[in-house]
Amino acid sequence: MRRPSWVPEGTDLDKPNAARVYDYYLGGSHNFEVDREMARKAIALWPELPQIMRSNRAFMRRAVTFLAERGVTRFLDIGSGIPTFGAVHEIARAIRPEAKVVYVDRDPVAVAHSRLLLEDDANSAVVQADLRDVEDLMARPEVTGLLAEGEPVAVLLVAVAHFVSDEEDPRKLIGVVRDALPAGSALALSHASLEGRPDQAEDHQKLYQRTPTPLTMRTHAQITAMFDGFELVEPGVVYLPQWRPDQPGTVGEHPERMTGVAGVGFRP
16 A cells, blocks of 8 residues: 555554544544444444544534634643544634644554644644653643643543543543643543443443453543533533534434533633
8 A cells, every 4th residue: 555645654554543543433534444444343333433423523623613712722632633634723723823732642653643744833733642641741841831821721631531440530630630721721521421322331331341442431420520620611511412512403302322421611
C-alpha cells in the first residue's frame, strides 16, 4: 500500500488503530481497510455504534461552539485521537480565529498522525500523555504554556473518563486538572452511562474487556460527581442528544439509546 501524505513514516498499515476506526465511524477519510474491517465487526455486535460515536462528536461540536461563543480561546483536548473531521481547532476558530488548542492522547499512532497533520499550525500542539498520569500531563510545557497567561481554558474530556478504572479514580484525576485551571475555565465531559441501555451495558463492558482499552460505564450520579468544583450550565448532565441541541426536534424519542451523558461546567 502506498503511504498517504498524512501517515507518518514507519506506521503499520496492516494493523487496525482505534483512532482511525473512530474516524471511520464519523464518516472521515483518515482510515484504512484494516480499520474499516474492525469497525464492521464491532458494528455487527453493536449496530448503533456509529450513531453513538457521531452523537458524541456532535456534543463536542456544540460544547466547543458554546464555549467559544462565551469568549474561550484556549482548549485542552485530552484523549483527542486524530484531530480530523470537525476537530476542535476548526470549530473554535470559526468563532475565535486566535484560538489555541493542545491535543493530548496516549496512543503513539494517534499522536504521530496528529503531529503530521498539524505541523504547519502554530496555534496547535500535540502531546503524548495519559490522563491516568495526570501530574506528568499537567507538567508538559505545551500544557503549562496554555495555562501560563491565566486566561480561561476549556478542558475537553469527551468519551475519555470511562476508560479510567474505578481504582485509578477519574474523579480524583479530574480534580488535579481542575485545580490547575484559572478561574472562568470550563470542563466539557461525556461518559458512557449505565442507565442508558441497562439491557446491553454488561455486554458492552465485556466486549471492551477484551481490548487494550477496557470500559467502565458509570451511573448518572457518578458522572455528575466528576464536575465537583465546576458550576454546571443548563441543562446539566443529560443524555448526549439532549445537551443544547441545535434544534429540539433533533433529540429524538429515545436519547437514552446513545448510552452516554454529557455536560459542561465553569470553574468559579
